[in-house]
Amino acid sequence: MKLTNERIDFHQLVENSLNSIWLVGEDRTILYCNKAGLQLLNYQSMEDVINKSIYLFLPKKIHSLCNSGLTRVMEFKDVIDRLDITILKNHGELAEVELMAVPYYSGDKVFAQVIIQDITDKKMAIKRLNDKEKLASLGQIAAGIVHEVKNPLTAVKGFLQLIKESQSHPYLDTMESELEKAFDTLQKLLQVSKPDLQDEPLVPISLCQKLNMVLLLFQEKMYSVEVELDLKDANRIIIGKKNLFLKAFFNLIKNAFEAINDQGKLKIEHYYENGLVHVRISDTGEGIPADKIKMLGTPFFSSKNDGTGLGLTQVYTTIHEHGGNITVSSEVGMGTTIHIQLPVKQI
Ligand SMILES: Nc1ncnc2c1ncn2[C@@H]1O[C@H](COP(=O)(O)OP(=O)(O)OP(=O)(O)O)[C@@H](O)[C@H]1O
Numbered sequence: 001m002k003l004t005n006e007r008i009d010f011h012q013l014v015e016n017s018l019n020s021i022w023l024v025g026e027d028r029t030i031l032y033c034n035k036a037g038l039q040l041l042n043y044q045s046m047e048d049v050i051n052k053s054i055y056l057f058l059p060k061k062i063h064s065l066c067n068s069g070l071t072r073v074m075e076f077k078d079v080i081d082r083l084d085i086t087i088l089k090n091h092g093e094l095a096e097v098e099l100m101a102v103p104y105y106s107g108d109k110v111f112a113q114v115i116i117q118d119i120t121d122k123k124m125a126i127k128r129l130n131d132k133e134k135l136a137s138l139g140q141i142a143a144g145i146v147h148e149v150k151n152p153l154t155a156v157k158g159f160l161q162l163i164k165e166s167q168s169h170p171y172l173d174t175m176e177s178e179l180e181k182a183f184d185t186l187q188k189l190l191q192v193s194k195p196d197l198q199d200e201p202l203v204p205i206s207l208c209q210k211l212n213m214v215l216l217l218f219q220e221k222m223y224s225v226e227v228e229l230d231l232k233d234a235n236r237i238i239i240g241k242k243n244l245f246l247k248a249f250f251n252l253i254k255n256a257f258e259a260i261n262d263q264g265k266l267k268i269e270h271y272y273e274n275g276l277v278h279v280r281i282s283d284t285g286e287g288i289p290a291d292k293i294k295m296l297g298t299p300f301f302s303s304k305n306d307g308t309g310l311g312l313t314q315v316y317t318t319i320h321e322h323g324g325n326i327t328v329s330s331e332v333g334m335g336t337t338i339h340i341q342l343p344v345k346q347i
């Protein structure tokens with residue numbers, strides 16, 4: 001059967017479109033929003049969106065950019081072709097979207113038809129791929145460095161032990177412990193840059209249990225830092241490599257304590273939502289400047305005098321290897337929240 005224009009239900013086409021579609025009026029209110037648009041914003045009822053200002057759904061810093069874009073569309077009948085922005089969903093959650101806008105004519109009035117596509121997952125996949133590529137090339141360099149440096153260091157260590165047996169010197173112990181640190185760094189470097197080498201078996205893991213275990217290692221810090229645990233859905237199990245998670249939580253909690261200089265608060269949350277186990281580690285520490293956030297996870301990126309900058313690389317590698325996502329939100333002087341989401345897989 002051929003469909004003629006008269007027989008096509010255009011309202012149904014728009015209403016059920018998988019892309020979000022908004023119709024925005026001159027006063028910047030949303031006059032129409034299709035089902036996908038409502039879903040994207042994570043609201044239940046159309047009343048939460050219709051006749052509301054679009055600015056309620058956009059972070060403040062892009063208000064003027066969006067305003068001038070809408071002026072272009074409605075006054076100059078221009079088309080906005082692909083604008084990558086962030087939108088504000090229900091409960092303050094953010095989503096990366098690609099937006100297009102075209103003029104919509106109704107009588108002598110012009111509105112803006114805005115088409116929005118959620119690209120959060122696409123962006124995360126690209127970032128993951130980039131991280132993986134970065135790590136793969138680092139892995140090759142690391143393996144080379146470890147090989148080249150380990151042999152002479154092993155020889156030095158052997159001679160040092162021989163000297164220690166025949167004579168004593170106050171510097172010998174320090175030399176030995178410094179040498180151990182060098183070996184330790186080499187080992188860490190190899191571990192984080194070549195995670196495939198660790199063929200740990202996949203086992204059922206209770207992340208709550210692992211979080212509690214790691215926290216025990218920081219007992220002495222708990223005198224000055226208040227620790228709040230909010231571990232819900234503790235019976236949720238994920239499948240993965242146990243030791244990698246222990247190390248990742250250790251690295252995250254260590255960073256949180258290090259960020260809190262003197263007194264402060266550390267909050268650890270665990271809950272299950274939409275097929276994912278969420279772990280959030282929040283501190284009231286010094287925070288991370290916005291321009292540094294994208295550097296996190298890059299090997300050797302560190303702002304600390306004695307940091308190797310491999311802690312978060314290990315965390316990112318572990319989470320990505322388990323099919324999860326990690327997001328960081330931080331404000332200088334206020335604190336940092338690391339949010340991890342991991343899929344619950346059946347064995
Ligand atoms: N919770 C946090 N608060 C503030 N800054 C953080 C936090 N976590 C990480 N950072 C920043 O990210 C950088 C990299 O962290 P990462 O754990 O990879 O390395 P590091 O802590 O410097 O050294 P290492 O963990 O190898 O001892 C840190 O130097 C710090 O600047």
Ligand SMILES: [Mg+2]
Pocket residue numbers: 251254255307311312
């Ligand atoms: Mg660290």
